[in-house]
Amino acid sequence: xxxxxxxxxxxxxxxxxxxxxxxxxxxxxxxxxxxxxxxxxxxxxxxxxxxxxxxxxxxxxxxxxxxxxxxxxxxxxxxxxxxxxxx
Numbered sequence: 001x002x003x004x005x006x007x008x009x010x011x012x013x014x015x016x017x018x019x020x021x022x023x024x025x026x027x028x029x030x031x032x033x034x035x036x037x038x039x040x041x042x043x044x045x046x047x048x049x050x051x052x053x054x055x056x057x058x059x060x061x062x063x064x065x066x067x068x069x070x071x072x073x074x075x076x077x078x079x080x081x082x083x084x085x086x087x
């Protein structure tokens with residue numbers, strides 16, 4: 001599955017994965033408002049065996065299939081510390 005990942009200009013460390021470029025129609029308006037302007041960060045093909053830096057590929061795929069988006073949060077205030085890869 002091809003995915004497009006956008007970073008939030010308002011929330012540092014927040015990334016929104018979608019299944020179609022610039023298509024945020026499945027994302028709740030309240031979430032889009034909180035994220036602010038979204039900037040395309042990367043595009044890649046995602047499959048269940050793909051290694052991702054801070055997410056489980058199968059979890060991301062399941063969220064994309066069920067709700068057509070996935071929100072990744074890399075925020076030490078939310079999780080208590082930075083992910084291992086960013087240290």
